[in-house]
Amino acid sequence: MKIIIILLLILLATGYCVISYILAKTIVYPNVMSLEEERQWIEDHKLVGNFDSYIKQNYKIKAYNDYEINAQLVKADDVNSKKYVIISHGFRSNRNGAIKYVDVYHDLGYNVIIFY
Numbered sequence: 566m567k568i569i570i571i572l573l574l575i576l577l578a579t580g581y582c583v584i585s586y587i588l589a590k591t592i593v594y595p596n597v598m599s600l601e602e603e604r605q606w607i608e609d610h611k612l613v614g615n616f617d618s619y620i621k622q623n624y625k626i627k628a629y630n631d632y633e634i635n636a637q638l639v640k641a642d643d644v645n646s647k648k649y650v651i652i653s654h655g656f657r658s659n660r661n662g663a664i665k666y667v668d669v670y671h672d673l674g675y676n677v678i679i680f681y
Contacts, residue, residue, distance in 0.1 A: 595657045603661040614668035635660075639667055639677040648675045 598606065607613055620640045625633050637660070641648070650670045652663040660681025670677050 597657050598659070600659055600661055603659055604664075607661060607665055612665035614665070615671070616664045616667050619667070619671060635681050637679045637681065639671060639679070641671065641674050641676045643674055646674050646676055648673075649678060650675045651678045651680065653680045 616639075622638045622640070624636045624638060626636055628634050652666050652670075654660055654662045660679055663679045663681075667677050667679070
């Protein structure tokens with residue numbers, strides 16, 4: 566009986582180590598799509614919507630220690646709109662990953678800021 570418990574504990578410890586290694590590797594070396602690959606993915610899944618037809622302006626924002634952040638402003642149809650929403654891409658994504666959310670906010674009258 567002791568052998569079975571010891572083997573079970575060794576199996577659980579090994580499983581824990583393997584899962585921890587896989588999760589850590591995923592965080593340190595994420596599977597990231599290039600700009601072109603992500604754009605192609607959202608086009609293939611018909612998630613681009615009307616993004617290409619919107620009026621857009623590109624900006625560079627100075628952040629802490631003069632770090633430059635690139636941003637794109639998608640203007641609302643109502644030029645007097647004072648509503649803004651900021652969309653930032655996720656951990657394994659890039660600016661093209663935010664495109665799929667723009668239509669929703671634009672249709673609600675928001676100026677949409679995308680960081681990339």
